[in-house]
Amino acid sequence: MxxxxxxxxxxxxxxxxxxxxxxxxxxxxxxxxxxxxxxxxxxxxxxxxxxxxxxxxxxxxxxxxxxxxxxxxxxxxxxxxxxxxxxxxxxxxxxxxxxxxxxxxxxxxxxxxxxxxxxxxxxxxxxxxxxxxxxxxxxxxxxxxxxxxxxxxxxxxxxxxxxxxxxxxxxxxxxxxxxxxxxxxxxxxxxxxxxxxxxxxSTLTINPWVRSEVDENLIPHLSLDLGLSVSVLPEQKVEAEVVLTSLAPEQRQIKSERKEITGTGEMFVDWDLHNLVELWWPNGSGTPHRYQLDIRLFDTEGVVLDVHNSKIAFRRAKLIRRPLEGQPGSTFMFSINNRPIYAGGSNWIPTDQILPMIEPERYTKLLELAAEGNQNMIRCWGGGVYEPDSFYDTCDRLGLMVWQDFMFSCAVYPCHAEFVASVQAEAIANVKRLRRFACIVLFCGNNEDYQQILQWNIVPQVLPAQVIYEQVLPDIVREHTQVDYWPGSPNKVPGDSWKTDDPTQGDVHRWEVWAGTRPWQDYDLLNGRLVSEFGMPSAPDIRTIDWWLEGGTSERYIDSKMMTQHNRAGSHVKRFAVHMLELFRMTGDFETWAYQTQILQSEALGFAYRSWRRQWKGKGKEFNSGALVWQLNDSFPVTSWSIIDYFLRPKPAYFAVKRELSTVTVAIARTVEKNRENDRPRQFYEFGAFQTRDVHLDIWGSNASDSPVKATLVVTAIDLANPTWHKRSPDVPVTLQPNASTDFHTNLPIPEPTENVSDPIAPSGTVVVQVQLVAMDGNTLASRCDWPQPYRFLNFPDPKLNVRREGERLIMTVQQPLKGLVLSLAEWKEGEAEVKFEDNGLDLFPNDCVTVVAKGLADRPLRARYMGTEQGIIV
Known part of the structure; x- marks a missing residue:
């Protein structure tokens, strides 16, 4: 006992x-x-x-x-x-x-x-x-x-x-x-x-500092101080035992030591674990190996005085800032175990406004969705809370790196003595608590506080809390951990300048799109060494909306009072309209509007991820080292930037991000050249005074593995206006370089119909292009469709969607291209089990046979929405 x-x-x-x-x-x-x-x-x-x-x-x-x-x-x-x-x-x-x-x-x-x-x-x-x-x-x-x-x-x-x-x-x-x-x-x-x-x-209590470290030669070490609550007196005899064990199912003892304690137990063990343990790797880069550490205190009669149990892991994590080839500035890149890692993930906010309403399994489900979505990093944002141990333990288990902000956000914080003292105590306590978690790869001083100085034209340019971000917090992190520190996100450039949007160094927040100054089709031009915030909002699942409307129909329209109550974004009606009216046909149908916002978000985020991942070009050319979407989750039911809504229902954008962060991807971008410059997206076909003159494609692929991937590139085009016309370009053997993107084609002319042209000004304005990477065994590694924009110009044909069920497997084919397929339950009552779709928000192409697992579907009917059939059909 x-x-x-x-x-x-x-x-x-x-x-x-x-x-x-x-x-x-x-x-x-x-x-x-x-x-x-x-x-x-x-x-x-x-x-x-x-x-x-x-x-x-x-x-x-x-x-x-x-x-x-x-x-x-x-x-x-x-x-x-x-x-x-x-x-x-x-x-x-x-x-x-x-x-x-x-x-x-x-x-x-x-x-x-x-x-x-x-x-x-x-x-x-x-x-x-x-x-x-x-x-x-x-x-x-x-x-x-x-x-x-x-x-x-x-x-x-x-x-x-x-x-x-x-x-x-x-x-x-x-x-x-x-x-x-x-x-x-x-x-x-x-x-x-x-x-x-x-x-x-107690009579004696353990509060250990466990340091599971990996040196530059990737040799793991374990050292620990017992951190006893009181010192052991010379006349006392107390022993401690430390045991390191592999986890189930193996549960093999790796190393142990038992010896007498003196003082407060500083540096009780110092083990070289070379060839004894495996390293912890981020999701998608390897296995996040973990181990069980047990510490027990005994008195002279063998009575156990205290026990400490924890799971630990071994990894070397560094923030790398080094010069680049051919571009100014430096990298902002995470290296795990000496391997550069592309950081693809999300920003995390508190998952409920009332924290005790969060059940432990809610953390698990959300973080598992992130990992299943091929994400490898979570940024714990500075306007929330330091999350409980269960959050970080789950990130450790899933291989999710955590960028941990200190809790400062979007403000000019004070710096009087009492405030600084409180912050010091807060920071020391939380750094000591979190330092044992392998997932923690960065501590960051604040969120957007530097940015506000210029944004608000604060003169003189003084930020009192600068002493906290640049002296107090880094000193604490340096003293108590080996985790790297970054003063703020985004950080001001070195020196006296308060500029925080320099794309050549540090991290950047890209909000030009939602602010309405740039179209989302410009995300490829809005690069940064690491984009730690960007986003596009959308409506949540229609069931989530009906929950906060409490079944009322009088407020079930786009800009009602109740819908505004649950959309907190500034000028959201105007900002949504700018993007929506450019891309889609106008609608007054509520559910069509909600669906269109989801497709807008999905298209925007998908394009951003694949465009920035293209800039991860290998050693010395890591022009973009990661993208963290704002945001993963919601704190209450709302129309927001989240990709998973309050009730843990993934939006189509979640699946778009999941596809773009797959180990192997293929991507395509269409550029439309016009007879004169204008401020509309480069991807838009133009008619009238502005006219389309030339169209070309860029095609590239990304490979997150350590080995090159050989494949065949297949390019196929179909004309929506003339469905009998299709063209397949000659297949091309390609090699995707390891841990990098590889360009296959730049400025490739787009296939254009040669007969029965629907519009002689822009003959490719109805042509959908699919690119595929086909493995040597004939299996498709990755595919991507590119549709002419804006979608409001298109007359979508009936795709003849066929959905065949084999248990929980949905096997889908089409006879004509289909854009934006969103599957959902046709009928659902509160309390019924949800369906967990493996994929959603899909584009389908003839001759494809796409299988999606729908866990928990049983025999319940599904609704399928897609462009041209936004109100949906039952399948």
Whole structure:
């Protein structure tokens, strides 16, 4: 039996505090206490489950619940301790993993803590006399806005985002910044004990620093300090055992050591593990090998004093910045185990605005979707929270690299002494907690704070928190880890300039497209050494929309009040219209509009990924080293940039990204030259004063493997206006270079019909081109279709879609080209099982036979939507 006992409080209750003037002792005996539905918890969650407030995410209820965060709230519980445990232990510590946010804590009527930092865990050492067999724990939570406003009065009002990024006073509060309102999330100032609270009773406790490192020769090492809670006295005899084991099913012991401890157990072991362990690799580059590490403390009689168990991995991770061949600037490239890795992935926001509503399996499902989508990096964004251990453990297991922001976003943060001290404590605690995870490959100081200086024309160009980003945080990271640090995303260029959009160095955020200054067809021109943010929004699954509309039909139109309530992006109606009206025929049909937004997002993100991945051209030519889409997930049901909606329903864009991040891909881009310059996309066919004069294709492929890939390139064209006309170019043998992109054709003339031409001005304006990479065994490695744009000029023929079912397998063929096939359940009732499609949002070409696995489909009917049949058919 371990000597270290962990006790959790029980019997949690909550109530609104009637008045600050009444003594807390009187408040405790007043009526009105309600049992908590769960723990950890949060006040909106409890009130909602008790039906005291409506669901904040439905309708316009967000506005109806604002009163909640303007009140003081009490939570209480009991901690039960046996008399024998009190007698036999000499170290008592009450741990708070997180309190949201302004909280005063009382134990048995005595104040033991005043907390004002949501991100800072607290460890309160107690004397034995502070504890009884039954102990009352009381937490008083205070209104965050009221306190933030007082601090703003004291220190001054600053600039902090646009009107849809919350009240600027948020900068003075170390709390999830997006809960003050963001352009994808509601204003919901959460309050409560939202992470674990544990009483630790022990005689000696392990808090190890485990360093699983790999040197430049790829030789793995393991060293650790035990980090004992108190020093071992000279007259004491305590032993520790460390065991490293492979995981199931093998479970083979790799190395162990047992010896006597002196002092606090610094540098207890230092092992060379050459040829004993395998390295951890990112998703798509190898296996993310992990190992079990067990540490046990024993007293002289062999009684176990404490146990520490964790999973660890070995990898060498570096951010590489070196000169390039033929282009200015330097790389911004991640290297894992001395191998350059193209970073393809997503930005992560909190997956619920009310954090305790997140079930552990939600993290698992979302991150597994990312990994199944061929992603290898998650950027944990600086306006959210440092996620719980389960998040990072899942990333370790799946091989998902994590770019970890510190929690600063889109603001001019202060730098007075109390604020810096709080940030220091927060950073040290979280760096120490996260450093054991192999997935962490970068710590980053802030999100877009440097960028705001120029964007808002702040004069003089002063950012007080610069000392935090360039001195405090890097010193902490350097002292406590071997993980690389980057001051901000995007970072300002070296020197005095505040320029943050230099595409030749560092990372960049590419928002010109959504801002409306560039079409998405220009993503290939909007390059950067690593694009850490870019995106295009879309409507979520139609069932998600109907959930927040609560079945109402009066608001079921494109720009209704309720739809606006659930689209927080600034000027979204205008910005959507710019892209939608250029590409598609106008529609007033609600479901057609929702479908079109999804196709728009899918087309834009797919083009961005394949265009930037093309710039990963091999050693010395890593002109683009990665792209992280904004964003993977949602924090509540909303029209947003996410590629997976709040209910974990992937949008077509998720599958577009998945295809573009496959190990082997083939890509095609069409350029239309015109009789005069204009500001419309280069890919658009023009008629009228502007006319199309010439059209050509670029064709290339990408290969993420370590070996060259030999294949045959097949190019086929079909005319939508003359379906009997098709042309197949001579097959060409090609070799895709390892871990690089390879150009096959540039400026290739497009096949044009020679008879029955539908439009003599632009004869290829109805021609669809398919490119395929066919392996030596005849199997198709990759394929891609390119359609003439804009789609509003096209008369889509009936593709004669045929869907044959073989269990959960959908086998699909067409007789004419099909654009944007989105499959969904034709009928669904809330609570029914979802269908998990292996692929979706597809283009199909005659003579293809495409198989998609639909897990959980059973015999339920499907709806198929595609261009020209946007309202769908039952298949």
């Amino acid at each position: 371990a000597s270290h006992i962990r006790v959790e409080p029980v019997g949690w209750q909550y109530k609104q505090r009637e008045t600050d003037e009444r003594p807390l002792s009187e408040e405790m005996v007043c009526p009105g206490w309600s049992a908590c539905s769960q723990f950890p918890t949060e006040i909106h969650l409890e009130l909602m489950k008790a039906k005291k407030i409506p669901h904040p995410y439905k309708g316009r209820n967000e506005h109806e619940v604002q009163w909640v965060s303007k009140r003081h709230w009490l939570f209480r519980s009991e901690i039960h301790v046996s008399a024998s445990d009190l007698q036999s232990r000499n170290h008592f510590e009450l741990e708070f993993e997180g309190l949201d946010t302004f909280a005063t804590v009382y134990l048995n009527g005595n104040q033991i803590l005043e907390s004002d930092n949501h991100f800072l865990p607290h460890h309160i050492t107690l004397d034995k006399q502070d504890l009884k067999e039954k102990n009352e724990l009381v937490l008083v939570f205070h209104p965050p806005l009221e306190i933030a406003k007082k601090r703003e009065e004291q220190y001054g009002k600053v600039r902090a985002g646009s009107c849809n990024l919350g009240d600027p006073c948020r900068v003075y509060v170390r709390k999830m910044q997006s809960c003050w309102r963001w352009d994808w999330g509601p204003e919901l100032l959460t309050m409560g004990p939202d992470r674990a609270i544990i009483l630790h009773m």
